[in-house]
Amino acid sequence: MEQKLVALSGNEAVAYAFKQAHPHVASAFPITPQTEMMHKYAEFVANGETDTEIILVESEHSAMSAAVGSAAAGARTFTATSSAGFALMWEIVYITASLRLPICMALVNRALSGNINIHCDHSDSMGGRDAGWIQLFSENAQEAYDNAVMAWRIGEHKDVRLPVMVTYDGFIISHTADALRMLPDDVAYKFIGDYKPGYALLDVENPITVGPLDLTDYYFEHKADQIAAYAKAAEVVQSVSEEYGALTGRTYEFCEEYKLDDAEMVMVILGSSAGTAKDVIDEYRAKGVKVGLLKVRMFRPFPAAYIAEKLAGRKAVAVLDRSASFGGFGGPVFTEVRSAMYGRQVPVRGYIYGLGGRDFDLGQVAKVIEDLQKVAAGGKVEDVNLLGVRS
């Protein structure tokens, strides 16, 4: 099978991946840097390359509401947004997961206001981390494409039936032309498969009720069911990723390991920054510094035991968050990783970096590696640090 090498922006790559699933419905409202993705998708529809019904709505709240209606009716459905658009979807974001609707969403990471900023950080997706969506982060256009193909299989799996959010860094990935390989359309569709909804409002032979009043009598039991769903979801992410790896040669797990085997010190990171970190890790490896990287691809469900196992026995771990949890103990990834490492006797330090698109440069990676060496030698580094901010 030939996988064509192309240069596309992250937005174009994800639009293409979504087209290969031939969703019945898409509803979206434009917001930078997501706009180009839906622009591209609308072009595919206008050119007759797919017959998705695009619903143009007046806000993101409506975009997600329309997606819920569409998915509940039994249609394969997607949406896409960024930043404040995602924030405006808020109420419905929870409903989507609670109703077990396998909607796919491209979330092009952008800082939240205020002040107003169009550039990348992860505060939008991190704000939604408790909403019940599966969250897959992507390092580059290739991974955004691959995650966007796999998302359908994962979310629509009969044991999962949950919405899936594919995230990629605004501008850094969404607007960068990058080399990637794509599956032929027929192969991609065969992998994704036809959508067979478990329940559908339009299936009038089997009438159902969706989203009724659910008070003290049953609400908690329904939430218990939902809580239990995420262990199964993780299993399906794993099995779908393995199958995709066999098909494409590109293997994915919950996390990617880079020079981790013998690493005494490890950086934990998400998204495009992982690539930059790898280049600097190579420089330190050449000097004999045993540093490696664990890139979190699946942040929800959070693979706590898996990550703890990967980080066990290391001399020092640095967790990098491209978002802040205001008033919290470090960024969200730090909090989760440190909690997962409870009782493991591995020192874990947190770094908040890159807010509002502040460039994550080679020097910042070097600074973290220098700190890791200090911690490994028993030196003092604060629990939570700001990286790349001017004093």
Next chain:
Amino acid sequence: MTSPKAAATTDRMVEIRWHARGGQGAKTAAMFLAEAVLDNGLYGQGFPEYGPERRGAPMRGYTRISAEPIRRHCMIEKPGIVIVLDPTLLDSAAAGVAAGTDKDTVFIVNTTETPDSIKKKLGVKGATVHTVDATGIALDTIGRPIPNMPMIGALLAVNDVMTVDDLKHALVDRLSSKFSQVIIDGNLAAVDRANKELVSA
């Protein structure tokens, strides 16, 4: 003109910074070059610097080219090559044309002035400066003052990421669906001329 080629691109990553004004096609050029080198077995990454986008405002674009897949996604702070589409940016400190450059940097400037005169304006000791009248060439060949593709033609006179023929193939392959034959033909003529008319110090 003759000019020593830059170090073969397969040895190390080539990092290019583009300076232009909105509307001159620097974003298109930065991303197009990243795409075009794929046909030569190289990897490319191209991206503009986004801010308030308006026609005429100073903007920057970036292109990385490498024999290996490109992993880093940070800004280019020390470009090996700086391509200036609008010479008036040389007078603007805010445009930062000389930022992060040194004696090893190669500048290619769209201007009717001489390399020596541009070198004085830049004030970068030891840097190599080439000039080409890309706007004049674009007006002659394309009929519009769009100097972006001619500047890639000029680049190929001093760097071997691909040949001018490769560039022309890529132009036809990738732009035919977007532009009329007249515009494509104009661009093909423009890259040829800019490649031959580059002036070195």
